[in-house]
Amino acid sequence: MKKIILIAAAMLAGVVCGAETIKGSDPKVSYVGRIEMQADGSVSFDWSATTLRLSFTGKQLKMVCSDTKTDYLNIWVDSEQGPIEDKVIKVTGDTVLTLFNNKKSGTHTVILQKRTEGEQGALTVREFTTDGKFGSAPAPKSRLIEFIGDSYTCGYGIENLHSNGPFIPSEENPARTYAAILGRLFDAETVHISHSGRGIVRNYGDYDKTENMVVRYSQTFDEFKKDQWAPTYKPDLVVIYLGTNDFSVDKQPALWAWCRNYKALLEKVREFHGPDVPIICMASPCDELMDDYVFTAVERSGLKNIQVVPITKGCFRYDDTDLGAAWHPNYSGNRKVASVVAPFVSTITGWDLPMKSYELK
Secondary structure (H helix, E strand, O other), rough: OOOOOOOHHHHHHHHHHHHHEOOOOOOEEEEEEOOOOOOOOOOOOOOOEEEEEEEEEEEEEEEEEEEEEEEEEEHHHHHHHOOOOOOOEEEEEHHHHHHHEEEEEEEEEEEEEOOHHHOOOOOEEEEEOOOOOEEOOOOOOHHHHHEEEEEHHHHOOOOOOOOOOOOOOOOOHHHHHHHHHHHHHHOOOEEEEEEEOOOOEEEEEEEOOOOHHHHOOEEOOOOOOOOOOOOOOOOOOEEEEEEEEOOOOOOOOHHHHHHHHHHHHHHHHHHHOOOOOEEEEEEEEOOOOHHHHHHHHHHHOOOOOOOEOOOOOOHOOOOOEEEHHHHOOOOHHHHHHHHHHHHHHHHOOOOOOOOOOOOOO
């Protein structure tokens, strides 16, 4: 009996010794988006669509993390990011999440994406543990597009089946937005700097110059103003899709204020990413003046290498066919928006326009 106990103890010790734990900031984990590495080796972020990747060989993968509120994450295992995730994970407070569990050992790649936007919470990734070994960090794609936007770019209500349905955080999903679709079409990583209800001058139904996207764009975190972002990535293209909230509830900003703030945003983009980064400015279909406002702002800015792309009301249907919660474009509507913008992306970047469908439902 003593011999059997000793053998069992030795086997258990082998399992423990064979396990590996790494910090969230370990080089074996790759991130796409704005993040902040903490002194204890953890990594924090709150912008929608922030993505991390890691690979391991083993039967199990766990993540120790915490959230300031309640967030939802998309996860893909051994597959590329697409409009359909393998699983949705809810994160609240301090927790240990089992990301992968299998009876047989194997080599796997896991992709995690923050599904909800900053006002739903900030996520801190503390460490990962596997019963096996971690591999090198998966390499990011060679192309990168940064999107600056509002609820359309967050994927607000995108999975709700009814245009008059209420917003439910779990139905927010940036992986099905026009931004993600364009990223997949051109094989590019995407960074979403977006917040629902925010505009260039005004926000939805109000005016508050301390809360618009011109201010928030400079921040490492969406919800924490104390941290000013120091650029850690350089996009090949920046796409701005703002204005819907400026023209909300039958109001609009003064043209001079709009041009002033739009120029400030364009100049901040160039400050962060260099004087030659190409920029696409999309005009929302919410108001017939929007096209004129965007064209005028770009013209008055005096900056070059900027393309204006109007998204007209005929781009998608204003019913449950193309709309999700609170009359926001659903996946079908976002596919149509992406199809309008794609030729302009190809032209301004020089990237070939793939001759394939804009994904399938």
